[in-house]
């Protein structure tokens with residue numbers, strides 16, 4: 001049995017669908033049953049619980065041999081703050097997996113996770129990586145770059161396609177790597193099923209690096225629509241960060257990330273060594289955008 005925490009999310013759902021199609025038994029963990037109705041229909045067992053509720057994590061790990069940790073709360077606040085979910089919640093999940101005799105734990109970290117990263121979310125991810133490694137559990141840590149579905153489409157291309165205009169935080173000039181969720185899911189499934197992935201930390205990303213501005217240009221070209229980009233100037237992003245901090249710390253975090261200079265932390269990636277070690281056909285950003293434009 002494979003437990004997927006974050007089964008209703010972009011990555012968790014994609015990985016669950018592949019695993020179910022391969023005949024694996026999947027337990028989909030969610031706070032809200034209805035979020036994984038589709039997975040239930042295709043054979044997943046659904047378990048309601050919460051990363052901030054340790055007893056529910058113990059229950060979820062019972063009878064499980066592998067765990068995929070694919071949840072996060074980067075924009076959460078209040079009891080669902082990133083500290084509560086991404087940090088304490090994941091420590092509790094690792095403890096529960098260990099206590100229940102789970103044999104392999106796959107953790108979704110993030111490209112560039114490190115102890116001295118300027119953004120706390122990346123530091124938290126690094127702290128959980130270290131906690132997992134010290135737990136004695138067999139593990140795979142995956143560090144993907146920005147998901148195309150979120151960072152190229154939802155936050156940039158989709159508004160351009162739907163309302164004729166996209167708004168970027170800051171200048172949009174920082175080169176970034178984008179990866180399709182199906183490609184990340186490919187590696188997550190491999191990490192759960194291929195012993196060669198045991199006790200590895202693997203950075204994952206797509207082909208090429210693009211600025212947010214270049215992504216918008218690509219959408220406009222492929223959709224054959226005028227390019228209309230507006231910018232929230234960096235001083236305004238910095239001000240929003242401060243205003244939002246007391247009551248929307250998660251959104252404030254996103255403002256902070258986008259107010260930093262382009263060279264504050266690296267978001268570029270070259271998949272050459274990943275592909276040499278674990279070959280696959282990665283989705284290009286161009287092909288991804290074509291699917292969004294042609295498929296509606």
Ligand SMILES: NC(=O)c1ccc[n+]([C@@H]2O[C@H](COP(=O)([O-])OP(=O)(O)OC[C@H]3O[C@@H](n4cnc5c(N)ncnc54)[C@H](OP(=O)(O)O)[C@@H]3O)[C@@H](O)[C@H]2O)c1
Pocket residue numbers: 005006007008009010011012029030031032035049050051052069070071072073080085089108109110111143144145146147148150151
């Ligand atoms: N998106 C990116 O660009 C990106 C890039 C690098 C790494 N990652 C990492 O990849 C993983 C998957 O990201 P994603 O974008 O696929 O996620 P997503 O679509 O934003 O979904 C978030 C998931 O987290 C679950 N979740 C949130 N709070 C929870 C809680 N308190 N208890 C239990 N579950 C909770 C949600 O489940 P319910 O609401 O159903 O409970 C949902 O399934 C995360 O670890 C993320 O940090 C993402």
